[in-house]
Amino acid sequence: MTETIRVGNLRGIMMRAPGMIETLPFYLDMWGLSLAHQADGEALLRGTGAEPFLYGLKDGDTYGIEYVHFAMPDRASMDALHAQAVARGAEVLGAPAAFDDWTGGYGFEVLDPDNRRLRFRTEARVLDDEPDWAKPRKVSHVVLNTPDMDGVQAWYEDVLGFRTSDYSADQMVFLRCNTDHHSIALVRTLYPSVNHVAFELPSLDEFMRSIGRMKQKGHVPSWGPGRHGPGNNPFAYFVSPSGYVIEFTSELQQIDEDTHEAKVWSRTDPESMDRWMTAGPPTPAQRAVMQGRPDPGFPHLAKRNRGAA
Numbered sequence: 001m002t003e004t005i006r007v008g009n010l011r012g013i014m015m016r017a018p019g020m021i022e023t024l025p026f027y028l029d030m031w032g033l034s035l036a037h038q039a040d041g042e043a044l045l046r047g048t049g050a051e052p053f054l055y056g057l058k059d060g061d062t063y064g065i066e067y068v069h070f071a072m073p074d075r076a077s078m079d080a081l082h083a084q085a086v087a088r089g090a091e092v093l094g095a096p097a098a099f100d101d102w103t104g105g106y107g108f109e110v111l112d113p114d115n116r117r118l119r120f121r122t123e124a125r126v127l128d129d130e131p132d133w134a135k136p137r138k139v140s141h142v143v144l145n146t147p148d149m150d151g152v153q154a155w156y157e158d159v160l161g162f163r164t165s166d167y168s169a170d171q172m173v174f175l176r177c178n179t180d181h182h183s184i185a186l187v188r189t190l191y192p193s194v195n196h197v198a199f200e201l202p203s204l205d206e207f208m209r210s211i212g213r214m215k216q217k218g219h220v221p222s223w224g225p226g227r228h229g230p231g232n233n234p235f236a237y238f239v240s241p242s243g244y245v246i247e248f249t250s251e252l253q254q255i256d257e258d259t260h261e262a263k264v265w266s267r268t269d270p271e272s273m274d275r276w277m278t279a280g281p282p283t284p285a286q287r288a289v290m291q292g293r294p295d296p297g298f299p300h301l302a303k304r305n306r307g308a309a
């Protein structure tokens with residue numbers, strides 16, 4: 001059996017909501033991102049690194065993920081990933097080609113089993129680094145709610161080469177595509193939706209200062225600060241003006257492929273859930289906002305729904 005091609009890294013995510021672009025000042029003045037580009041009902045927000053955008057705001061009639069955005073190192077690996085996705089029966093939306101958007105580059109898209117759109121891009125626009133104290137550097141991870149956690153986990157492993165880093169009881173699985181403990185995590189829920197998107201600060205000091213910036217502007221965390229068991233990363237969750245959960249994090253565990261073994265973390269032991277035990281368990285309101293609104297996805301793009309060969 002040929003070795004499974006692995007996705008390179010998580011670039012970020014494009015989110016959609018009614019009136020989402022009106023919420024731009026929240027991300028610029030409070031969250032610590034900068035405007036990279038705005039046109040055609042989309043606003044692209046950058047961090048301090050070279051990535052053209054970490055978080056995209058798109059106006060639309062429904063709430064959900066427009067696409068999760070991944071990188072591949074070069075065209076050869078992109079073509080190989082595409083061939084693998086086709087061979088393993090994924091819902092591939094066309095062959096690799098040039099993107100004609102501002103971010104540019106070359107790649108393709110697939111739908112995952114929940115009809116979420118995933119975009120893979122190489123040779124994207126590269127921005128100059130803009131180091132700035134206590135501003136997000138990259139998107140750390142995206143957590144997805146799914147009614148079929150086991151099936152979706154198997155799909156990300158088989159089609160995209162993700163590996164399982166840890167479990168939180170039988171309710172959550174953490175998946176890695178590189179040394180980051182998780183770039184994607186899945187939560188067992190009633191319907192597909194986005195659970196949260198996490199932004200990485202370069203240090204614990206900058207993580208705390210980012211919480212302070214939010215507090216000074218009137219936004220307290222809806223959960224946290226605390227420190228997760230799986231991934232060992234500090235967390236502070238906020239609710240965006242569109243009702244999406246976003247997280248500040250830092251110091252995510254780095255995985256050694258030779259020695260790491262996935263384990264199942266308790267969801268009843270307080271110190272397994274929050275190593276600092278400063279945050280405590282999430283409130284029912286926090287759980288509700290992390291369940292989110294059903295994401296319709298892109299079922300109309302799927303060949304399986306068009307009856308075509």
Ligand SMILES: [Fe+2]
Binds near residue numbers: 143196198247
């Ligand atoms: Fe998180």
